[in-house]
Amino acid sequence: MVDESLFADVKKKIPGSSMPDTKTDGRQPMSQKTDLRELTLEQLRAFLAGLGKEGFRAKQLMRWMYCRGVSDFSCMTDLSKEFRAELEQRATISNWHPETVETSIDGTRKYLFRLADGETIESVRIPMEGGRATLCISTQVGCAMGCRFCLTGCFGLTRNLTPGEIVNQVCAAQTDGKVNNIVMMGMGEPLHNLENVITALRILYAEEGLDFGPRRVTLSTSGLVPQMLELGSRVRVGLAVSLNATTDEVRDRIMPINQTYPLAELMRACRAFPLQSRDRITFEYILIRGVNDSLRDAKRLVGLLHGIQAKVNLIAYNEHYGSEFKSPTERDIEAFQRILLHSGMVAVRRASKGRDISAACGQLKGRLDKSRSREEQDHS
Numbered sequence: 001m002v003d004e005s006l007f008a009d010v011k012k013k014i015p016g017s018s019m020p021d022t023k024t025d026g027r028q029p030m031s032q033k034t035d036l037r038e039l040t041l042e043q044l045r046a047f048l049a050g051l052g053k054e055g056f057r058a059k060q061l062m063r064w065m066y067c068r069g070v071s072d073f074s075c076m077t078d079l080s081k082e083f084r085a086e087l088e089q090r091a092t093i094s095n096w097h098p099e100t101v102e103t104s105i106d107g108t109r110k111y112l113f114r115l116a117d118g119e120t121i122e123s124v125r126i127p128m129e130g131g132r133a134t135l136c137i138s139t140q141v142g143c144a145m146g147c148r149f150c151l152t153g154c155f156g157l158t159r160n161l162t163p164g165e166i167v168n169q170v171c172a173a174q175t176d177g178k179v180n181n182i183v184m185m186g187m188g189e190p191l192h193n194l195e196n197v198i199t200a201l202r203i204l205y206a207e208e209g210l211d212f213g214p215r216r217v218t219l220s221t222s223g224l225v226p227q228m229l230e231l232g233s234r235v236r237v238g239l240a241v242s243l244n245a246t247t248d249e250v251r252d253r254i255m256p257i258n259q260t261y262p263l264a265e266l267m268r269a270c271r272a273f274p275l276q277s278r279d280r281i282t283f284e285y286i287l288i289r290g291v292n293d294s295l296r297d298a299k300r301l302v303g304l305l306h307g308i309q310a311k312v313n314l315i316a317y318n319e320h321y322g323s324e325f326k327s328p329t330e331r332d333i334e335a336f337q338r339i340l341l342h343s344g345m346v347a348v349r350r351a352s353k354g355r356d357i358s359a360a361c362g363q364l365k366g367r368l369d370k371s372r373s374r375e376e377q378d379h380s
């Protein structure tokens, strides 16, 4: 179970973070109908059993929703008219369209979705080699973790996303082209919304539906240690750890969660995380000039990750308004990477894509919310 006391701790340490009950989603009730997008195959089966329908109907509905992209029951022609009418009365299938799409010169596309309660979240489609695409999705509206280098962290947490809201980002992006891989690295700390994220993973994995294998989905955490271990014991997913520092002193400063789960504890959890032989934990390391990009940091990083099946993603900090941090120099990035490679580690430089469309976490939302509040002021 999720250790609620952790969040009380984090709340104390992150000024201004609002922390709703993690077991509820905070949504306004929209409809008495059941949104089938919220359900795993098992849950859909149980829902249909309640209507007196056979189990195989669940797979049939999954295929309509996810393989054929149909959300209108009247188009589901292999279901009887009576069944379709009953579904109309009892259920709905949410179907998202982005409110805003920005496309970068490098092909990165950023979607802003407005939710039923008026909140907004972002997803980013990142073009990869060979015409493939990775979709970065959000798991919360805002985030409570307060990482100092992250714009979303400045907003605080508003609420958790429901499983359907997590899955709908993928469905909407798929209408814009195939998504090959999913990374839960958008707004929010996925492990702070563990139950809904696990349900969403089960929906994403369903063979009769979107059929994403666990190797195609990566979840990134800032380091919620008990939830990391619970995740590993319940579901298979690629794990990424947003590390970004090699000493507690620096990590405490830029990632307040480190005050609750310091580096030694985090590394112990990484060593205990169940991995299959070809799996690696990805360690995200955002290089920030003069903060964590020294050669001593690189050497310490080698030591920290010793004995872990690891891969390091080096990302140059993407400067944005409201942050005092600076991007590292090209020379420093190269020197940092060289030390990791010479020690035999897998260390990849991840290109920062979509710079011209504010593709870093929370930037589009931040900009749109800012211009909205400016408009509201102008109209008042």
Ligand code: SF4
Pocket (backbone or CB within 6 Å): 143, 144, 145, 146, 147, 150, 151, 152, 153, 154, 186, 187, 188, 189, 221, 222, 242, 361
């Ligand atoms: S980096 Fe991730 S965990 Fe940290 S504040 Fe931003 S969204 Fe939250």
